[in-house]
Amino acid sequence: MSRATGSIPAPMELQQGRNQAEPKRQHPFIKSFKKHWELYLLVLPPLLYLLIFKYIPMVGVQIAFKDFSVVKGIWGSPWVGLKHFEAFFESPNFWLLIKNTIGISFYSLLAGFPIPILLALALNEIRTGYFKKTVQMVTYAPHFISTVVMVSIIILMLSPHVGVVDKLFTFLGFPMTNFMGIPEYFKSIYVWSGVWQGMGYSSIIYIAALAGVDPSLYEAAKMDGASRLRKIWHIDLPTLVPVTVIMLILSLGSIMGVGFEKIYLMQNPLNTSASDVISTYVYKVGLIGANFSFSSAVGLFNSVINLILLVIVNGISRKVSQNSLW
Secondary structure (H helix, E strand, O other), X not given: OOOOOXXXXXXXXXXXXXXXXXXXXXXXXXXXXXXXXXXXXXXXXXXXXXXXXXXXXXXXXXHHHEOOEOOOHHHHOOEOOOHHHHHHHOOOOHHHHHHHHHHHHHHHHHHHOHHHHXXXXXXHHOOOHHHHHHHHHHHXXXXXXXXXXXXXXXXXXXXXXXXXXXXXXXXXXXXXXXXXXXXXXXXXXXXXXXXXXXXXXXXXXHHHHHHOOOHHHXXXXXXXXXXXXXXXXXXXXXXXXXXXXXXXXXXXXXXXXXXXXXXXXXXXXXXXXXXOOHHHHHHHHXXXXXXXXXXXXXXXXXXXXXXXXXXXXXXXXXXXXXOOOO
């Protein structure tokens, strides 16, 4: 009996044939980039901004551990370790700066954090379109006033002899008072002017969250005879919890980062004991006093404390409420 004499391909030849037939697999990122290249192009400018203005300048942080010399440059200046940090901790201004910074931050948080939420809840209950839009416009407008103009308004209104507030107090029989020159009044003036300026704009994110509530929930609550307060308590507030937690984490994570511009503009020789914070101290010592290494050490200390607080608060929030940044 004769056999067929056709050649049978070897296993290796079969494998090579399959490899040639199958297309090469692309990396998932390359595949996604080809498909959504417009979105990646849109993300590129913010990434370049962060890289150029946020991450590359971090190389200069090393001068906090050096005796920086403009002539020798960053790389040529000698290392001194923690010398500047120790000098800051032993400085007579250390505890005053910490007390003022934390005091103003917590005061701003306690006074300014709940008011945008209350404003958003109130606006959500207004059904008249014209009145609602008018309130939104009036409360949003102060946010767009520059800090310099805002401080000028505050100083003019509180100035003795010519200020509106002083004239009102004098008319009511109170003695003339230089509000900007009394250290005990500085924190309240700073905080409540900031609340007035930012409450409308800060409420936008909460209004957006409330806009996503299913209308059927309100209808069901109305059918059950729930009052407005009950609707707010059982529908609106649970909706705002995730957003509120995230905003609270961000606020507590920047508790040491009191803004420089407004405080510096409101400062005068009479209220320095209550208005001098870490950011203004860094400006005075670093730029005016040309002590760049010392001011860099103070600024780095401030940033590290903020980072530690952010991580701690985020971890606590993740365990307690299941809401966190990461």
